[in-house]
Amino acid sequence: MSHVLIVDDEPAICWGLARLCRQLGCTSTIAATAEEALELSQRESFDVVFLDVRLPGKSGLEILETLRQQSAFPRIIVMTAYGQLSTAVDAVRKGAFEYLVKPFSLSHVERLLERIIPATHAASAGTDQAADSTPSLNNAQKLDENRFELKPHEAKVNQLVGSSPVMQEVFRQIALVSASEACVHIHGESGTGKELAARAIHHYSGREKGPFVPVNLAALNPALAESELFGHVKGAYTGADLSRRGVFDQAAGGTVFLDEVADIPPALQVKLLRALEEREIWPVGADQPHRVDFRLISATNQNLLDAVRSGQFRHDLYYRLVTFQLELPPLRDRVGDIPDLARHFLRQVAPKRSHLEFTTEFLAALQEQPWHGNVRELRNAIEHALIMSPVASPALWHLPAAMAPLEVPVGAASQVNSATSPFHQANPTAETKGEQDPLTVAVRQWAKTRLQEAKLQANLAIEAAPQLEDAGLHARFLAQAEAELFQTILHQCRQNMSEAARLLGIHRTTLKRKLEEFGLMADD
Template identity: 45%
Template sequence: MSRILIVDDEASICFAFREFLADEGHRVDVAASAEEGLRLAEDGPPDAVVLDVRLPGIDGLEALAEFRRRIGPVPVVIITAFGDLDTAVRSMEGGAFEYLVKPFDLDRAADVVRRALELPRADGRPAGAEAPGDAEALIGTSPAMQDLFRSIALVAPTEVPVLITGESGTGKELVARAIHRHSPRRAGPFLPICLAALSPGLVERELFGHLKGSFTGADHDRKGLLELGSGGTVLLDEIGDVPMDLQVKLLRAIEHREVTPVGDARPRSTDLRVIAATNRPLGELMAAGRFREDLFFRLSVFHLHLPPLRERRGDIPSLAGHFLGMSRVSGAADLRFTGEALDELRSRPWAGNIRELRNAVEHAAIVSRGQPIRPEHLPSPSGGPGRASTPAAGAIEPLLAEWAGQQAARLLDEPGESALYERLLELAEPPVLRAVLGACRGNRARAAQVLGIHRATLRQKLNKYDVS
């Protein structure tokens, strides 16, 4: 039996954890403040701590360091209703085992506690330095953004390459900048390189540099961008557009941290961290022989996929307000959106994602002329994936119709049998549940929201079909 300490001023959270974990045979102590939790911990060190951020008196992030000092490397799970990138980073740098955002699925939270209890007691991470600077450019409270914040907090302190994928306009460069800003390299340069914008004939010289006399017009030595980025982070944007011959040289530069300028036989060492980004389907490019597998695996040690804006519509009001505050239009910061305008913003497909939303807000700030922003002040919506029917939906309909017709004909010949609808559910529901759970990374609360059913209903269906 393990001893678990829950520190939260919400009685309902404490009650839920206590009931759930006690059923699994654990001893659960609860505290309504960090001060009370520290006293309980000193009386007998727990095997795991669940710690809220917003607490009366000392907040959870301050208490995290104090728990570390008093009881050593006991795993601490941070929970908060106000998740942002700074909180995630401070939690992970402070040595938190995991970071959960309310409202969370209790099954998932309990699973996190179970994994924390499986850690060897010596597996604690030391408390980190003070939190890095502001992260206001990344806005969102949706589950997808909370997962992104947590991932940035995990990978930023490391040196591993990161691959960022997502549609155009989803903020891939902002994420790369956030990784750099929260990394040990923050004092060094951040150098974004749009590979697609470089001339095919010049891209090698731009990246690796050249020696004087190496080609006509080379009247002096010139360092390449990869050498200029030494000591910092380089973003290789649009990596999917790199020619095959250059991919070999990029792979060597990343693996061996050295570059060879054009016209030179001697490689030069360079100290840089590489982040790559693309909106291209690299899997399809590899299958077509247009992108090297070894380069892909070298770049994708840690993969971040950014969701399109249409998949996190709940973040649109806060993003729109943020863009108003940043607008170059005089007086825009004092404007506000009407409820109808916000409904319109939430309903649009946003094919251009965050970039399109920002442009729409700028347009509305100009047209509204100081008045509250209404739907007619917004530019006309563009089409896009958000309102298009998917090929899969069109393909599955005739198959379902054929199956239903065959089953109905058989049941008509066998009057004792029925329940065709129940058979359809038993056939269709399990793969749908598995797919949605996979897309939501096992977050049952988010999966229930996507499916449009209550969490209790989802739990019943998962148990019925034995879907884990």
């Protein structure tokens, strides 16, 4: 009978896992802290340990290695609701058997335990072979258990952001494959971050100190692609006045990242296959090949299997490239990550303004977009909004014009001539066609959102009418609308107060006083 240790400070998690263990014929013991778990492991031997990352006092990862040493051959399953790529990698390096992201289904845990329990019995009987035959994170760790060490600067290197279940699975797979030397193929739509994933695999591998050499095969000149990849010797062809090292030589000791690998010319596919099989590079015009130590990561947004079926891609090269495939989800499948991504891009694009907070309606609008360009499009939208709002937090109308209908700033009165207005982006014939004016749509959306907030704060029923005057909506609307209008006009007038006041139709002194109230006056 297997004995299970459950280490978590959430009673509901402990109750559910303990109940599952009883159903599977296992005994279980519960610990609410890391310290309590260590004490229990000194007195009892456990076959399986469910270990939460965030615990009162020491974290689960801090005691993971000690638990492995104190119990005889335990399978440690790390659990977390706050997964980051570095957390998954740390768990793998310290010997975790599996990595679960909360919330998880008990049916998934049941299948996991049914796979583990026979292996634990085999291990206790001395048949390590049966235990090792079970695929796990720990198998990858055994490749070189002590060669890794988390770097204090890795947060700056790691640009993958996401807490959604699909991204947690991506993190888990990156942690798993980083410890190996296998060829990795990354598949995903354009803009999903395939190069970032490749860089993360390189960073967390044993080749981190070596070079990372990316090359976009679709951008290579077909006539020079062979020379770019494999290099050439002097005099190899007309114009080759000097010898040149190719991509694979440049990446010696490190990683080559071939993006858009589906576009590699057929003639070069044979040469690439040989390079992968023999680890030998044959430069153009050379008499003999030479050996190069590199790891290959490839990527494409196309379906390589379809290319194989159509005869455009060699099947033997396909199976050599796709030793391990990593699937990156489109942004529409991880909308819950958009707020975190938006804040990440704010810190990245405008670090001096990282203290700003996006409004609830701004983040909600981002989550409603289709994002055909995925994460890359989101980053561009955030950068556009920050440019359009150089001082305050960006609002809905600061997003690119393609994200209609909220293009026009609230408070942009008709006193600004539509022909010269810097923010006149709506269809000039909209009114004649009976369409809603974007300004009207923006005001209604703002009022609707504030109304919902007022109802929630007052704890009223949906049908009830909240006291609008208590919510201060009128003053809040005027302050926000005027501030956005004034800073937009000033920006377009290059901070010329007199010109801005003329366009606004107010006195220069009034404009100056308003700017001081809103904290928009530039420091002298």
